[in-house]
Amino acid sequence: MEKLGCEKKLINVTNDVSVIGSGPAGIVAGISAREFGAKKVIIIDRNNWIGGILPQCIHDGFGIEEMGISLTGPEYIDKYVEKAKNLGITVMKETTVLKINNELEIFAVSRKGLMKIKSKSIILAMGCREKTRGNLIIPGDRPSGIYTAGLAQTFINLYNIMPGKNIVILGSGDVGLIMARRLKIEGANVKGVIEILPYPNGLPRNVVQCLKDYNIPLLLSHTITSIEGKDRINKVIISKVDKNKKPIPDTEKIIKCDTLLLSVGLIPENEISRNAGIILDDSTGGPLVNQYYRTTIPGIYACGNCLQVYDTVDLLSIHAKIAGKQSAKNAIKGKNHNNYAEKNIIVKPGTGIKYIIPQMINKTGIIDFSFRLEKPNKFSKISFELNKNEIFRGNLKYSNSTGIINMKVKIPNYSPKSILEVILNE
Amino acid sequence: MNDETKITCILCPIGCEIRINKKNLFIIEGAKCEKGIEYSKNEVLDPKRILTSSILIKNGILPLISVKTNKPIPKDKLFNILEILKKTSVNAPVEMGEKIIRNILNTGSDIIATKTVKKSK
Amino acid sequence: MRKFQIAIIGGGVIGSAIARELSKYFLDIIVFEKGSDVASSTSKANSGVIHSGINSPPKSLKARFCVEGNRIFHQLAKELSVPIKWTGKYVIAKNEEEEKELVKLKDIGIKNKVMGLRLIETDEVNFNEPNIKCKSALWVPSAGITLPYQLTIALAENSVMNGVKFLLETIVIDIKKNNNYFEIKTNKGIFKSDFIINAAGLNCIDIVKMLEEPDFRVYPCRGEYLVLDKKYAFLIKSLIYQIPQEKFGFLGVHITPTVDGNILLGPTSEYIAEINDTRTTKQKINILLKEAKEIIPIIKDKAVINAYSGIRCKIYPPEYDGISDFRIENSRVNPGLINLLGIESPGLTAAPAIAKEVVKIISKNIVLSKKTKFVSKYDKYIKFSDMTNERKSKMINKNASWGRIICRCENVTEAEVINALSNPLGAKTLSSIKYRCRAGMGRCQGGFCTQHIVRIMGEEFNLDITKINLKSNKSNLFIGKTRV
Known part of the structure; x- marks a missing residue:
């Protein structure tokens, strides 16, 4: 890209803030950046529509925490798209980012050609992708009729295409639960949702209104041990699993089906981030960030599902607003603003905690943490220990799932190279 | 005699498990807010849901337009309403919020579009 | 006729x-x-x-x-x-017993006029392949992928x-x-x-x-493979083979880089009844991971993005010596x-x-x-991702669909999908597109690009998209419309 001779052919654009991805996180962060003073904000998206996955999420439940009303996906995103338009934010559709670098340059391509976009701040909002059969290494044949839940949703809701009639769903993630209901509504026979864990993985409200309302069986502590069918899938073999998620012999059962949906988890999309040299957190799958959602490269911020996989769009938007605001501040004040100080706290997930964000802090005062427990745990307390001294103890209001938990904690003065550990006390 | 039942509230992502007496609608425990108390009482008396689905749209840039009931409808009418939606089609353009069917099955709820579908060129 | x-x-x-x-x-x-x-x-x-x-x-x-x-x-x-990449291959010996086999292999190679064979020590192996565990190896420069x-x-x-x-x-x-x-x-x-x-x-x-009347029989012999994510491409540069297990008549589980930057583990070897039984099995998947980890200890289970199997056409029974x-x-x-x-x-x-x-x-x-x-x-299947920037710009100027990326994992453009669909054989399944332009072969395994490919098949080729097949003509992707 940087080679001379090519430069002339590149379309050059300069911005205050460039956002990669026009899903809810990208749009919300872009709006926030504009509202906090960034003059020129552009959002780049590879698709020919705005809103990422939301236009196909035609069910309701969006906006409850954030706006106090329950909207469908398209309605929710529309509110922000209108706002973005009014603020003069440009969305470059059908434009794919090929790479970014630590000089805050974005190299992208569209039908118009290759382009180089220079920015004072970049916001990463690339979202996530669904885990596939390969990630789980499910043995058996390799027939057609196996879809990730989100892809099935795309076809049913946007393309008017039915993927199948007799459906088995592996994984009780929210997308899987929502698709169980969606398929049932469209006349399919949803034979059951198979979950390897002893508890459902999606929100309780979705277990009720997507499965119980429609009498769809939920098989906990079960998994699929084989997929069969030479051409199109015709059955799956399921087994009970033990505490270590290992199939128990002689518990196999056959379920005949023509379609298998996978709702087995989401992986933050960070190929661009990794190639740019941004350090990623193995447990979130997203970039390491500080309290301003800034990554390890100054000027680059992260929000949305590429930072951590959110349970609801509401919390995602609340966090994206902060990333947008900070990116604007950085763009206005110049590159050196809130550069990583020598003085910072490393935040570590301790006993019982799966991950925590931010992973780094470089200021005192109130910090907004979000974290997940390793497994559901009722009636628990969380302690924040700064260099082994407890600085905060909080009760978990609700933790009967592995959903994201939010806590505000006041960080006192600290010495350089401090460590803040977050621990679950039973 | 066991008149007690457990209801998982679906109003927000918390999903409170509310224990309620089916006979006298006395809340035993579990609700973290007023809305949840209201919900669990309704759930015993007359469970209702918002229905979301889609309708065929002709001459639009998309083949389907997403719709919802603008008020919760009785749970036992879900499939009756769906049957109607399956037989319904509209012509593009349709704006988000437009009423497609008024007072469907006398439920007092309208079917409204939840997205805008423009006319295809 | x-x-x-x-x-x-x-x-x-x-x-x-x-x-x-x-x-x-x-x-x-x-x-x-x-x-x-x-x-x-x-x-x-x-x-x-x-x-x-x-x-x-x-x-x-x-x-x-x-x-x-x-x-x-x-x-x-x-x-x-x-x-094609001439990566060369290391046949590795894990112990002294196996080292003797290396010498035998080298002799066979020389008789077959294979050039450049060399027995080398661990240090030299590890200089080139730092992630490999072995005692010594036979270097075979003329192997490739x-x-x-x-x-x-x-x-x-x-x-x-x-x-x-x-x-x-x-x-x-x-x-x-x-x-x-x-x-x-x-x-x-x-x-x-x-x-x-x-x-x-x-x-x-x-x-x-x-x-x-045939004077032979076919003994189908299945080999299972695991594919690792491109992130792990750094693990090896050359082919890593174990000593062939003569008595089983196959080359043993090996670790192979692919031209596309993935790594393959496999194949296993198992005589089966049906010639089209290409299933993968939990047991063999575990064996592959275990054996691969013995050679490259840092391989992790989560590196796997796909599993598949192929069947060898053997015409001699397993016991034939x-x-x-x-x-x-x-x-x-x-x-x-x-x-x-x-x-x-x-x-x-x-x-x-x-x-x-x-x-x-x-x-x-x-x-x-x-x-x-x-x-x-x-050279029909030129790839956008292989082009210089100058070439990319030229191609987009000529035909804008070279600027529209469809498969983001492999950076495949709309032009390449259209090109793959207009192949001279007339193959029009989802797999035939995948094998020609790589759309759907990456880490999301088609999660994002399938809808675009289906759209292009409908819009550009006037195919009835509800009738698209994955591979065989019975492997339909869909059953019809949601609403009619």
């Missing part, structure tokens, strides 16, 4: 290589392929290795065609724009350009020998041909049975029926040499005259 001089049964790498080699001559050639695309069986599911020839018994056909094929590949890959399905596609499509007729989804139902020609009954009609080349792979025995060689012969009972039997590993490497051998057999029976206008170059 159309009359051909040559009818090739099977569009695998062997059938396609023969088709291309024969298309250099003035001949009327037809190829019958039962799948929805070429390379739909053994030819697509293997390690993609261009073997050196150290593993085949001296003087065997396997040794001869492997060494010869390896040599031809240098030129062939260039002509067909098929990627290619993309077997892309090679087969290029061979087949290049032969179409040179006048060969390819019929997909065409099943040979029966063959009759008349006085001086064969009558071939298929689901697409009856064809006449002077010669039949039986390159039906695992189905080779069925073709023989249509004409005569002689040389299980290829059989390439003109039938004595029905001259003109040229059988290619038991073409298992190193069949891919041997393919171009086998093709030349078949030409030789035919030339003994009829006079062949070479075309002066044979088009040897084939």
Whole structure:
């Protein structure tokens, strides 16, 4: 890209803030950046529509925490798209980012050609992708009729295409639960949702209104041990699993089906981030960030599902607003603003905690943490220990799932190279 | 005699498990807010849901337009309403919020579009 | 009833290589392929290795065609724009016992005229391959890797350009020998041909049975593979093989980089009942991971993005202890029926040499005259991701669809998908697009690009999108419309 001779052919654009991805996180962060003073904000998206996955999420439940009303996906995103338009934010559709670098340059391509976009701040909002059969290494044949839940949703809701009639769903993630209901509504026979864990993985409200309302069986502590069918899938073999998620012999059962949906988890999309040299957190799958959602490269911020996989769009938007605001501040004040100080706290997930964000802090005062427990745990307390001294103890209001938990904690003065550990006390 | 039942509230992502007496609608425990108390009482008396689905749209840039009931409808009418939606089609353009069917099955709820579908060129 | 001089049964790498080699001559050639695309069986599911020839018994056909094929590949890959990398290979010994085997292998290699073989110590291995655990190794510089399905596609499509007729989804139902020609009954009609080349792979025995009593049996032997994410490409640069387990008649689990930057673990070896039983099994998946970790301890389970299996066409039973060689012969009972039997590993490497051998057999029976206008170059599937920026810009200027990326994992553009869909074989399944332009082959395994490919098939090719197949004509993707 940087080679001379090519430069002339590149379309050059300069911005205050460039956002990669026009899903809810990208749009919300872009709006926030504009509202906090960034003059020129552009959002780049590879698709020919705005809103990422939301236009196909035609069910309701969006906006409850954030706006106090329950909207469908398209309605929710529309509110922000209108706002973005009014603020003069440009969305470059059908434009794919090929790479970014630590000089805050974005190299992208569209039908118009290759382009180089220079920015004072970049916001990463690339979202996530669904885990596939390969990630789980499910043995058996390799027939057609196996879809990730989100892809099935795309076809049913946007393309008017039915993927199948007799459906088995592996994984009780929210997308899987929502698709169980969606398929049932469209006349399919949803034979059951198979979950390897002893508890459902999606929100309780979705277990009720997507499965119980429609009498769809939920098989906990079960998994699929084989997929069969030479051409199109015709059955799956399921087994009970033990505490270590290992199939128990002689518990196999056959379920005949023509379609298998996978709702087995989401992986933050960070190929661009990794190639740019941004350090990623193995447990979130997203970039390491500080309290301003800034990554390890100054000027680059992260929000949305590429930072951590959110349970609801509401919390995602609340966090994206902060990333947008900070990116604007950085763009206005110049590159050196809130550069990583020598003085910072490393935040570590301790006993019982799966991950925590931010992973780094470089200021005192109130910090907004979000974290997940390793497994559901009722009636628990969380302690924040700064260099082994407890600085905060909080009760978990609700933790009967592995959903994201939010806590505000006041960080006192600290010495350089401090460590803040977050621990679950039973 | 066991008149007690457990209801998982679906109003927000918390999903409170509310224990309620089916006979006298006395809340035993579990609700973290007023809305949840209201919900669990309704759930015993007359469970209702918002229905979301889609309708065929002709001459639009998309083949389907997403719709919802603008008020919760009785749970036992879900499939009756769906049957109607399956037989319904509209012509593009349709704006988000437009009423497609008024007072469907006398439920007092309208079917409204939840997205805008423009006319295809 | 159309009359051909040559009818090739099977569009695998062997059938396609023969088709291309024969298309250099003035001949009327037809190829019958039962799948929805070429390379739909053994030819697509293997390690993609261009073997050196150290593993085949001296003087065997396997040794001869492997060494010869390896040599031809240098030129062939260039002509067909098929990627090839001469990575070299390490056969590793884990203990002293195995070190003795290395010496034996080296001797075989020398007898087979394999160049550059060298026994080397751990330090030197680890200088080049720091992640490998071994005691010592045999360095085989002439081994390489290619993309077997892309090679087969290029061979087949290049032969179409040179006048060969390819019929997909065409099943040979029966063959009759008349006085001086064969009558071939298929689901697409009856064809006449002077010669039949039986390159039906695992189905080779069925073709023989249509004409005569076979003197062999097919013992399908499955090999399972795991594919690692490109993130782990750094683990190895060369092919890493274990000492072949002679008694099992296969090369043992090896670790192979692919041209695309993934890593393959496998294959296993298991005799099975059905020739199309390409399932993967938990047991073998565990074995692959375990054995791979013994060689590269830092491999993690979560590195795996896919599992698949391929089936070897063996014509000798597992207990046979002689040389299980290829059989390439003109039938004595029905001259003109040229059988290619038991073409298992190193069949891919041997393919171009086998093709030349078949030409030789035919030339003994009829006079062949070479075309002066044979088009040897084939480069239909140029890749956006391989282009320089200058070229990218030029292509987009000429045709804007080069600027629209459809598959983000592999950076495949709309132009490439359209190009793949307009292939000269007329293959139009989702898999045929994947194997031509890589859309859907990356880490999301089609999660994002499938909808765009389906859209393009509908919009640009006027196909009924509810009728699209994954691979075979019974592997429909959808059942119909949501709303009618």
